Amino acid sequence: MTQPSARTPLYDWHGRHGARFVPFGGWEMPVQYTGILEEHRATRTAAGLFDVSHMGEAVVSGPQATDFLDHVCTNRLADLAVGRARYTLLCAPDGGVVDDIIVYRTGPQSYLLCLNAGNTPGDIAWLSGHAKRFDCAFRDASADYAQLALQGPRAVEIATRLAPSTVCLADVPRFSFVEILLSGAPMLASRTGYTGEDGFEFYLRPDQAATFADALLEAGADLGLKPCGLGARDSLRLEAGLPLYGHEISREISPIQAGLGWAVKLDKPGGFIGRDALAAEVAAGPASRVVFFVLDDRRVARADMVVSSAGQPVGKILSGTVSPMLNQPIGSALVKRAALEAKAALTVEVRGAAIPLRLAKPPLHKPA
């Protein structure tokens, strides 16, 4: 028997704002309010407000908190300053990805982790198991937090309208965070996001989330702020070239294949889980690589469609949608390195037709 989907603290709020719901990662989430195209374009031209409370959180603290995190994370955490955040992967010994997460250093010996919604139970089990071997405390803190993302060129201006005059949110550097009162609610505000736009992600008390969401909507009304669902969240991240677990990274697709080697510090003292496998893959070169593309066609390439070169299959689509900014299909694909190095012409089969894949460097909505 399947579990009924969980609801975030904003479930009723979504309904009041006209959301259509979809099950995602065990949660009943808004896929859209007014429409994916409009919500996506609003985020790129003004601002969008996203409920991301379905994401998981964990807290690590203690004398070996940093050693523990450096052991399970591919990126370096020892030099992460208090008040700074960092993107990293959790890998299995064979280099496959368990999850991609953000780590926030909240104190000299304390961290907040943000986990993908669908991976949270697995991540908690994985991390708590490994934490036992270090002098640190590890706790699933997901129930303690609601999370909202405010993204877009006007996002900082909107948040500033709710901030005390003593704090300048515009001065918070990218990937830094502050503990702040916004609209009277205490929260962690981090200059991070999953859209390719400027903005903040807010971690706050679940019982204050709906009121804060209303305050943001009101503060941003004259600037074009719109509530946005998971549909727009996906098209925004894909345009920006950001990976989605289960598509561009997975147990089968390593960070090296995904082009995320910059978040893998092979020379970390003490190593980390998956280090040797990833080092070997870097040395040999990955067999396949994740690439992004635009189609000069109306037909949309979708996940699992076959990518070919000279009539031979050389890969498959990982993610595909229409770019609301380009009004053209875009996506990502996993393609054999040999075909990429040969600079072979690639095509994707959509309903029996071979459509040329034009490789492009993200952000896909901004031509080079």
Add this chain to the structure above:
Amino acid sequence: MSSVPDELRYTKDHEWLQVAADGTALVGITDYAQQSLGDIVYVELPKVGAKFAAGATFGVVESVKAASDLYMPVEAEVLEANSTLESMPELVNQVPYGGGWMLKIRLTNPASAGNLLDAAAYKLLI
């Protein structure tokens, strides 16, 4: 809540048919269908003269999230495809029974429209 005009006929696959006295008809997808699909970005329609059996796939409607097949409600020949949809696929969302019409067809057997659902029966389905 979606609109189901009384004068049209419907299929279980959410197409509508508006039959004219001369044995031709217009075909489109219902308000319920366009709401379910979300923003429509492309409609792939057949050429004039193409012939389809009842229930055969005559085209595809692409939304942001997925592609869905379109099924011919009755055996027919294509007389015209709505070319405005090439530049304005969103008409299917905005006016599914008006400017969002997809095909003008000639029914092989004008009486076959009687086999389709009426508005009351379609409302029970959705």
